[in-house]
Amino acid sequence: xxxGLPSWLGGGVNAAAEPGLPEPPGDGPRPRPPGxxxxxxxxxVVALVVALSWGWSFYWSREPAKLWVAAETPEGERxxxxxxxxxxxxxxIDWLLxxxxxxxxxxxxxxxxxxxxxxxxxFGVLTQCRDLARVLRNYYSRSQSQSxxxxxxxIAEPALNTDSESWLFPAAxxxxxxxxxxxxxxxxxxxxxxxxxxxxxxRADNLREWLAVIELRLGSLSQRLSASVGQVRVNTDLGGAPxxxxxxxASGDVIVKxxxxxxxxxxxxxxxxxxxxxxxxxxxxxxxxxxxxxxNAVVSLRQIIRELEEGLAPISSPVILNGxxxxxxxxxSLVLGSYLSRAHSAVADLRxxxxxx
Numbered sequence: 408x409x410x411g412l413p414s415w416l417g418g419g420v421n422a423a424a425e426p427g428l429p430e431p432p433g434d435g436p437r438p439r440p441p442g443x444x445x446x447x448x449x450x451x452v453v454a455l456v457v458a459l460s461w462g463w464s465f466y467w468s469r470e471p472a473k474l475w476v477a478a479e480t481p482e483g484e485r486x487x488x489x490x491x492x493x494x495x496x497x498x499x500i501d502w503l504l505x506x507x508x509x510x511x512x513x514x515x516x517x518x519x520x521x522x523x524x525x526x527x528x529x530f531g532v533l534t535q536c537r538d539l540a541r542v543l544r545n546y547y548s549r550s551q552s553q554s555x556x557x558x559x560x561x562i563a564e565p566a567l568n569t570d571s572e573s574w575l576f577p578a579a580x581x582x583x584x585x586x587x588x589x590x591x592x593x594x595x596x597x598x599x600x601x602x603x604x605x606x607x608x609x610r611a612d613n614l615r616e617w618l619a620v621i622e623l624r625l626g627s628l629s630q631r632l633s634a635s636v637g638q639v640r641v642n643t644d645l646g647g648a649p650x651x652x653x654x655x656x657a658s659g660d661v662i663v664k665x666x667x668x669x670x671x672x673x674x675x676x677x678x679x680x681x682x683x684x685x686x687x688x689x690x691x692x693x694x695x696x697x698x699x700x701x702x703n704a705v706v707s708l709r710q711i712i713r714e715l716e717e718g719l720a721p722i723s724s725p726v727i728l729n730g731x732x733x734x735x736x737x738x739x740s741l742v743l744g745s746y747l748s749r750a751h752s753a754v755a756d757l758r759x760x761x762x763x764x
Contacts, residue, residue: 464518467508468525470678473719474498476689485598489547489607491690493594496539499683500567500587503529503536504580513574527672531679533571534624539687540564540586542617547607548593557605559596563589609695611702611761617691618758621684625751628677632744634665635673635729665740671727674740677747678719685715698761707757711750718746 477494480486504510511519512526512533544560566586573579596605665673692699692708699705722739730736 460518464522467511467519468522469507470528470719471502471506471682473682474502474686476686476693478693480598485600487598487607488609488694489597490594491693492539492543492547492687493590493597493607495686495690496536496543497587497590497594499532499686500536500583500590503532504583504587510580510583513572513579515574523672524675527675528679528682530571531676531681532683533567535680535683535687537564537567538620538624539617540567540590542613542620546613546616547609548605550606550608557593559589559593559605562586563593607694609698611698614691614695614698615758615761618754618761622751622754622758624680624684625747625754628673628680629744629748629751630663631665631673632677632740632747634663635670635738635740636664636731670729670740674727674729674743677743681715681718681743681747681750685712685719688712688715702760702763704757704760707753707760711753711757714746714750714753718743718750 474495476491478491480490508519508525510529511522512529514520514522540560541564544556544564548557548560549555563586566582566589569577569579569582571579573582593605597607688708688711692705692712696705699708724737724739727739728736729738729740731738
């Protein structure tokens with residue numbers, strides 16, 4: 408008669424192998440631990456949350472359609488010069504605050520804190536609103552340099568210059584709403600029956616002041632967009648000024664390249680700038696109609712509008728590509744920079760036309 412190994416030596420293995428002996432308890436399929444059964448559900452919930460967050464972020468990041476520019480005041484109000492510009496500025500600021508997701512630049516919670524494309528777009532729009540509010544306060548509403556500035560515009564312009572990333576004390580949205588209220592008050596006084604209440608002077612010199620700011624913005628953005636591939640440029644800072652001096656000496660060649668992680672942010676900032684600029688130029692086409700016709704400059708303004716419209720064409724690629732200039736992959740920054748560069752040249756031509764008598 409065979410005898411199995413002791414339990415302390417064989418661990419009960421031989422006992423289970425002997426025929427006729429009962430199987431030790433605990434053999435056979437064992438139930439899964441409770442933690443393992445929860446993992447598939449946790450993974451499914453995480454995947455669902457990620458999918459919802461992605462869809463939510465995509466909805467918030469959609470670029471806006473072109474807003475309608477009002478050429479005439481509502482029924483019952485006087486049609487006045489300047490209404491289109493002021494009303495369009497109010498509409499654009501209102502879009503910043505009331506669009507899907509609201510104002511995202513100063514968000515500190517997800518999913519807004521994860522987004523960067525729409526905040527860059529918002530910054531481009533906000534920059535144009537600030538520039539127009541400054542020109543409106545200092546030029547459009549004043550007959551000469553020694554005239555008194557408008558009280559409402561003196562509130563609106565600094566309110567728009569609140570730090571765009573401030574989320575508390577003060578919140579940027581609250582200050583921008585203060586700017587809307589001040590602009591609405593100015594608009595109401597502009598369209599009432601009191602001739603001395605508020606003014607808007609649609610003169611060629613006033614329009615040139617705003618176009619000078621636009622020219623600088625377009626020139627800077629077109630250079631930043633073209634720097635997506637990196638360039639070695641000749642330093643022309645003091646070109647044409649033999650007696651000029653600079654605070655810092657620079658070498659003859661300058662390497663200009665937009666950092667790889669900032670390329671898409673520059674791209675969307677330029678798109679936001681072009682979108683707001685397009686609306687404000689359309690409004691100026693109504694308010695400065697007689698001035699433009701007198702200078703034979705209507706066609707020049709329409710050309711600027713056309714270039715900006717082409718630059719805002721829908722993007723068919725799901726991502727912004729920035730390949731080499733003559734490489735295998737397209738470079739969306741160079742394409743947009745080309746449109747903005749042509750608009751920049753057209754603005755310079757329009758300013759020269761307005762300077763002629």
